[in-house]
Amino acid sequence: MIPEVGHFAMILALLVALVQGCVPMAGAARGNDNWMALGQPAAILQLLLIATAFFALMQAYVVSDFTVLNVVNNSHSAKPLLYKISGVWGNHEGSMVLWVLILALFGAAVASFGGNLPPTLRARVLSVQAWIAVGFLAFSLFTSNPFERVFPPPLDGRDLNPLLQDPGLAFHPPMLYTGYVGLSIAFSFAIAALIEGRVDAAWARWVRPWTLAAWCFLTAGIALGSWWAYYELGWGGWWFWDPVENVSFMPWLMATALLHSSVVVEKRDSLKVWTILLAILAFSLSLIGTFIVRSGLITSVHSFASDPARGLFILLLLCLTIGGSLLLFAFRAPALKPGGLFAPVSREGGLVLNNLLLATATATVLLGTLYPLFLEALGGGRVSVGAPFFNLTFVPLMVPLVVAMAAGPLLAWKRADLAGVLAKLKLAAGVTVAVGLTTLYLERGGPVLAVLGMALAAWLFFGTLTEWAERVKLLRVPLGESLSRARRLPRSAYGMTLAHAGLAIAIAGMTASAAWKGEVITVLRPGESVELAGYSYRLDGVERLPGPNYTSDTATFSVTRGGRPYVVLRPEKRLYPVQNMPTTEAAIHTTGLRDLYAVIGDPDGAGGWTVRIYHEPLVPWIWIGCLVMVLGGAVSLSDRRLRIGAPTRRARRATMAKA
Amino acid sequence: MAETVTSNRAFFLLPALIFAVIVGYFLWGLNPARDPSRVPSALVDKPVPAFDLAPLEGTGKPGLQTADLSDGQATLVNFFASWCLPCRAEHPLLMRLAEEERVRLVAINYKDETADAVQWLSSLGDPYARIGVDRSGRTAIDWGVSGVPETFVIDGEGRIRYQHIGPIHPQQLEDTILPLVESLAR
Numbered sequence: 001m002i003p004e005v006g007h008f009a010m011i012l013a014l015l016v017a018l019v020q021g022c023v024p025m026a027g028a029a030r031g032n033d034n035w036m037a038l039g040q041p042a043a044i045l046q047l048l049l050i051a052t053a054f055f056a057l058m059q060a061y062v063v064s065d066f067t068v069l070n071v072v073n074n075s076h077s078a079k080p081l082l083y084k085i086s087g088v089w090g091n092h093e094g095s096m097v098l099w100v101l102i103l104a105l106f107g108a109a110v111a112s113f114g115g116n117l118p119p120t121l122r123a124r125v126l127s128v129q130a131w132i133a134v135g136f137l138a139f140s141l142f143t144s145n146p147f148e149r150v151f152p153p154p155l156d157g158r159d160l161n162p163l164l165q166d167p168g169l170a171f172h173p174p175m176l177y178t179g180y181v182g183l184s185i186a187f188s189f190a191i192a193a194l195i196e197g198r199v200d201a202a203w204a205r206w207v208r209p210w211t212l213a214a215w216c217f218l219t220a221g222i223a224l225g226s227w228w229a230y231y232e233l234g235w236g237g238w239w240f241w242d243p244v245e246n247v248s249f250m251p252w253l254m255a256t257a258l259l260h261s262s263v264v265v266e267k268r269d270s271l272k273v274w275t276i277l278l279a280i281l282a283f284s285l286s287l288i289g290t291f292i293v294r295s296g297l298i299t300s301v302h303s304f305a306s307d308p309a310r311g312l313f314i315l316l317l318l319c320l321t322i323g324g325s326l327l328l329f330a331f332r333a334p335a336l337k338p339g340g341l342f343a344p345v346s347r348e349g350g351l352v353l354n355n356l357l358l359a360t361a362t363a364t365v366l367l368g369t370l371y372p373l374f375l376e377a378l379g380g381g382r383v384s385v386g387a388p389f390f391n392l393t394f395v396p397l398m399v400p401l402v403v404a405m406a407a408g409p410l411l412a413w414k415r416a417d418l419a420g421v422l423a424k425l426k427l428a429a430g431v432t433v434a435v436g437l438t439t440l441y442l443e444r445g446g447p448v449l450a451v452l453g454m455a456l457a458a459w460l461f462f463g464t465l466t467e468w469a470e471r472v473k474l475l476r477v478p479l480g481e482s483l484s485r486a487r488r489l490p491r492s493a494y495g496m497t498l499a500h501a502g503l504a505i506a507i508a509g510m511t512a513s514a515a516w517k518g519e520v521i522t523v524l525r526p527g528e529s530v531e532l533a534g535y536s537y538r539l540d541g542v543e544r545l546p547g548p549n550y551t552s553d554t555a556t557f558s559v560t561r562g563g564r565p566y567v568v569l570r571p572e573k574r575l576y577p578v579q580n581m582p583t584t585e586a587a588i589h590t591t592g593l594r595d596l597y598a599v600i601g602d603p604d605g606a607g608g609w610t611v612r613i614y615h616e617p618l619v620p621w622i623w624i625g626c627l628v629m630v631l632g633g634a635v636s637l638s639d640r641r642l643r644i645g646a647p648t649r650r651a652r653r654a655t656m657a658k659a
Numbered sequence: 660m661a662e663t664v665t666s667n668r669a670f671f672l673l674p675a676l677i678f679a680v681i682v683g684y685f686l687w688g689l690n691p692a693r694d695p696s697r698v699p700s701a702l703v704d705k706p707v708p709a710f711d712l713a714p715l716e717g718t719g720k721p722g723l724q725t726a727d728l729s730d731g732q733a734t735l736v737n738f739f740a741s742w743c744l745p746c747r748a749e750h751p752l753l754m755r756l757a758e759e760e761r762v763r764l765v766a767i768n769y770k771d772e773t774a775d776a777v778q779w780l781s782s783l784g785d786p787y788a789r790i791g792v793d794r795s796g797r798t799a800i801d802w803g804v805s806g807v808p809e810t811f812v813i814d815g816e817g818r819i820r821y822q823h824i825g826p827i828h829p830q831q832l833e834d835t836i837l838p839l840v841e842s843l844a845r
Binding site: 373 | 668671672674675678679681682684685686687688689
């Protein structure tokens with residue numbers, strides 16, 4: 001019965017969304033307060049209904065209700081509870097329910113905490129949000145019903161893909177979806193602003209916290225996904241420029257650009273048209289990502305089972321959402337009043353450069369991702385675009401971005417003194433040269449790019465610290481005054497410092513792991529050992545151990561350094577009998593400065609085992625850097641200025657000034 | 660940025676137009692007959708690469724060389740190995756094909772031990788008219804073979820007409836391979 005309740009709740013949610021999509025919007029057009037006020041209870045009711053559906057599906061998974069087709073296809077009674085729960089979103093149908101749940105969560109959040117928004121704007125935002133929900137609820141109900149029953153029920157389920165039975169991947173999709181779907185708020189605000197015909201500083205201040213929250217989740221989701229790829233796939237790599245990775249990366253690039261351009265709208269009332277376009281594009285790229293993953297359009301290592309009928313439905317949704325919003329943009333945006341002027345060398349100028357480079361980088365990734373499809377459509381045969389393309393196009397775009405990033409925050413608004421700013425960065429430049437030379441010394445004949453990458457990371461890190469030191473007047477005034485200045489600095493300033501420093505740390509990790517990764521693939525018999533980067537790995541033996549729903553061949557490596565015991569690594573090769581699928585569980589020992597990474601492969605039939613050993617310098621820094629970036633976003637989000645309710649007074653004034 | 664070109668309204672249509680082009684490609688890409696994971700063979704419609712392989716000692720069958728494939732008769736060339744499980748799964752189908760004598764079937768034994776291959780064929784049956792031994796795997800590289808089993812359809816002039824990757828499913832044999840062989844015979 002419970003699955004039927006869930007199904008029914010989803011149908012009701014669709015109807016509520018239809019009402020929420022029409023009535024508040026019409027109310028805003030006619031100035032009818034009651035109609036506009038309907039948006040809030042409707043948004044909250046919609047959340048309750050979709051949550052009912054979601055938990056009904058989760059219940060079916062937890063109790064292993066094998067009368068539900070979706071549970072049969074993706075679960076198994078012997079699976080650990082965590083993966084029964086994560087199995088809910090480890091498949092196409094269930095993940096769509098999670099998608100609409102998060103959408104409803106954001107809608108209800110705007111309804112509950114948007115008390116300081118002008119009523120017409122809030123009504124329109126909630127209506128646009130409801131139309132997105134209508135599209136995806138209809139998609140779910142008509143093409144991918146998660147509550148479909150099966151009769152007679154089978155004795156047991158077909159299990160979840162073993163690669164997905166992993167704690168990292170249990171939390172990766174909810175994070176990523178929260179990021180994707182969080183961008184829908186910026187999108188709804190942009191559409192509402194286009195309908196209203198007005199964008200001002202107050203608008204930017206309302207949009208910013210939502211974008212920032214979405215950005216934090218997106219960053220965390222992408223980092224978690226790449227970490228999973230690193231330790232679970234057993235190739236020792238952490239980013240493969242796979243289409244599915246790219247489609248999560250593009251909204252991130254756009255959201256990053258949007259965060260920066262909305263600062264300009266807020267502070268200087270400029271770049272309004274561009275910011276609106278970015279808000280539309282950021283969410284559009286999230287939708288395109290959803291489409292590509294689910295339609296089987298492009299092959300990838302991790303897409304959902306594809307179905308052309310579903311693909312057509314989502315394509316129709318894309319046309320309505322993206323096409324409609326871009327057309328609205330084309331007709332309404334020219335009417336938006338241009339804002340303040342600024343000199344090329346200024347904070348605004350720096351942010352425009354940031355936006356140009358990020359937009360170009362996004363276009364590059366989009367082209368690289370879709371190029372195989374374009375070429376095939378034009379009869380050019382099948383190609384796959386991989387790392388070489390992106391290294392040649394994306395990386396050169398990032399170099400000027402990072403160079404400018406260190407100087408940008410030091411520039412003044414309107415017109416800045418470039419020479420003065422560069423003078424302030426002397427110390428950072430000195431450290432950069434020192435890091436570059438040290439790298440060159442340690443490197444001797446290795447890739448030149450490594451020197452550049454490490455120098456860039458140092459430049460960004462110390463440039464960012466310089467900006468903070470300038471703000472608190474470190475060493476120029478007594479230490480006590482610097483400390484009290486540091487305490488008084490707004491949290492959003494700390495957020496920026498942390499996010500930029502985090503990127504610097506991540507760049508150092510990416511460069512080092514690309515340049516100095518060591519790798520041996522060989523066959524070892526028990527008792528034999530192999531050397532890599534000063535560490536000796538001895539294979540002690542391989543034993544077969546049972547797991548809850550798999551059997552494991554667990555190898556034991558004794559790692560010694562300079563003859564002294566260092567650590568014991570126990571990589572596993574698991575076989576999940578239900579899907580008859582093997583997975584590798586790499587053993588990783590991290591020191592914070594390097595990872596020792598061991599993978600056990602297949603036996604060679606003569607007593608030996610294929611083993612792969614990787615030495616990964618600085619690789620943990622990639623995720624430490626991402627963590628610091630997310631932390632920066634969270635700190636900035638806690639800023640008083642952005643806290644919900646804080647901008648009320650000034651916002652009213654801004655609205656009144658327009659009236 | 661865009662503020663400077665407010666006068667040009669067409670400029671604002673550009674994002675929508677770019678999106679329309681992308682949708683066009685997406686629509687094309689949804690064609691259900693298209694399978695993006697299929698890798699096309701670079702060698703289809705090319706002559707078979709030059710090779711000359713010794714016979715498999717102990718079977719009494721002759722070896723295989725390029726000239727054997729251009730005598731006017733269509734041929735199936737099957738790459739197999741005794742260590743390959745999917746080859747074992749495919750084998751009964753090849754035996755049936757040999758009994759029905761609808762097509763000439765020859766083989767290239769890939770990276771195998773002679774004794775193992777002979778033992779394998781004597782226990783499972785030997786459907787092949789000729790067997791060439793490719794112990795180094797060099798010939799397989801020339802043919803663009805990515806793994807065993809793989810099967811090629813060669814026309815009477817010695818051109819590769821079709822490459823099948825993996826074990827042949829009976830349905831694929833009836834729907835694709837045999838109709839192609841019959842059309843070549845005509």
